[in-house]
Amino acid sequence: MPTVTHHHRSATVCSMIPAVMIVTLALLVTRQAPVTAQHTQYGVHGGVVYSLHAAQFTQLGDFASCCPSFTGGSGTGFLAGLHAAYRLSDKLFFVPRLTLVQENGSMQSEEWTFVADLRDTPRVRRAMFLHEFTSSVSSVGIEPTFLLGIVGNLSLTGGLRAAWVFDGSFTQRETLVEPDDYGSYLGSARTWVNYQEQIPDLSPFKAEVLGGLHYSLSVGKAQQWHLGTDVSIAIPITNVTSSAEWRTTNIRLAIAVSHGAKVPEADTSIALPLVPNADTVTLPAPPSLSPPEITLKLEGLIQNYRVPFDSVHVEETLIVDYLPVLNHVYFDEGSSTVPERYSTAAHRMVSDARLTPVQATTAILGIVAKRFREKPQTHITVVGSAGPDLALHGIRLAQQRAESVRASLVSLGIPKENIKVQWQADPLTPTRASDPKDFAAAEAENRRVEILVSESSLMRPLELQTVQTVVTPDDIAVSYNISADTTLRASQVFINDSSVHRSTALQHSFTIPSPTEPAELLVVATDVEHNTAKASASIPVSTLTIHRKKTEHRGNLEVERYSLILFGFNDATVTKQHQEILQIIRNKIRKGASVRVIGMTDVVGSKEHNTLLAQRRAEEVAKALGISESEIEATGSQAPQFSNNLPEGRAYNRTVIIEISDKQ
Structure with missing residues (x-):
């Protein structure tokens, strides 16, 4: 099952915290005068955007993808824009902004499966396919926000963002990573998909809810210049694309410079009487706090039902599929070109590569060409049909389809003189549908060429062997409770030293895919006093291979x-x-x-x-x-x-x- 790692996301967020502290400290050090209220301010702002992508899709539009699912990732972009600030009261400002934002992101999914290693002694090996997806989306929008002073120079900000999305592109790659010494897709290529395209069905409009903190200082003798630091979050309301579940939450760090006329303020200072020094009082030391305590529980999930968990069971079974050979080649509407899926499967069959049942459904050309070598005296007849395209393209289209199939068979090694071409309006046994919603499907089945052979052995069934691996339970439900004498700072979950989950809640539960190799699960909790506690659990795995079944007579x-x-x-x-x-x-x-x-x-x-x-x-x-x-x-x-x-x-x-x- 595919796994997605996101521990780099938390590391990047943590790396931004020192930058915020340094900028804030610099503003404090350079302060020349206290902030004064201004009727109107105008300025510019800019900074970095850290994007958190939450997604649930396997592919975008019609771009082919073998990825089980892209679920999330992160990336860093930038923002820049203009703003104004209008004073509504002593503590409340209306701040409209015009901001350009570029959101970048990277998502990865590791898909573990099995491949057949046919070198020397045939065997089944674990394989890992790496699915990589990067994106960049640019938008410009208006941001009506309000700024409310809470204490000193610190203010709360909140508002909305309505933006026009004018550009969006993505890059997608699918690479065979392991085993690194064997295997390829076709030829010697280990990369199957490598797209660099515009995002299909890109949403032209983006809406977000904004919230955060703003720290501002007035500088200069007249206190007309203002330096500000913004830390905010932009929560999306809309999807990136209308054809997939994909949203981007942005954490924004920005520096703002603005200018405005000074408004004199009334002297509200109060003279307080001097108080004599009181006697020094020694307070007792605070009581020591115990470290947090963690209660950890694992349960198995089988079809979403919870069952007691003791170990993961992996069972291999040899599956032998016997499939008939369908002697049809289907064509696209109005076309006489043999679809690419038939050519790909044909070359795979002729090159002695193993076929999956799905690949075998379009391997008819390769099957006939390969078996013809056994019976070179075989006579072949290809019969083309125009079907529903007859009215628009005429009977000539049926002839062209038959000739295209003959040309494909000749390119695969069958002499042209062994192939006879015939054509007709409709197949001898056409597909008919009575329900209008099924007309298109029936018509597609009548756009075909049928391959007839004098030697029936060329159409004998295919025998395909695969090793099926069943993992029980499907997933593992992890839940833990934390009791602490003070506030919990964070808890983090590791599997074999890799971080897979992070939370600040005292009670939490989530699921992980059942591993196919033994694993160690560790939960680490830390409170605000830096007291740390740990709890661990082993995830044993028992594997029942085909070899064990033979020797132990099991399953x-x-x-x-x-x-x-x-x-x-x-x-x-x-x-x-x-x-x-x-x-x-x-x-x-x-x-x-x-x-x-x-x-x-x-x-x-x-x-x-x-x-x-x-x-x-x-x-x-x-x-x-x-x-x-x-x-x-x-x-x-x-x-x-x-x-x-x-x-x-x-x-x-x-x-x-x-x-x-x-x-x-």
């Missing part, structure tokens, strides 16, 4: 999933071809194995109809296999294996999965 060693039966649109009939496939599966069921039959559909149609259709499909297959109805599940369109946003994904979701779990 499910292997799960075979057969998705070999693809049904026609809105169809649940088990055909003669299906019966042949079911006979192969029947022979694979070993004694003692558990079998599940899971009916599925695409998203075309209502949920209720799809659930019933999935149930009918599962019942028909279970009946043909001689399996009890108690082993039947019907998920319908609720838990798709593949994306329903693509036509090939919908085709692969019209299936029944036969899952065989073998303890061996």
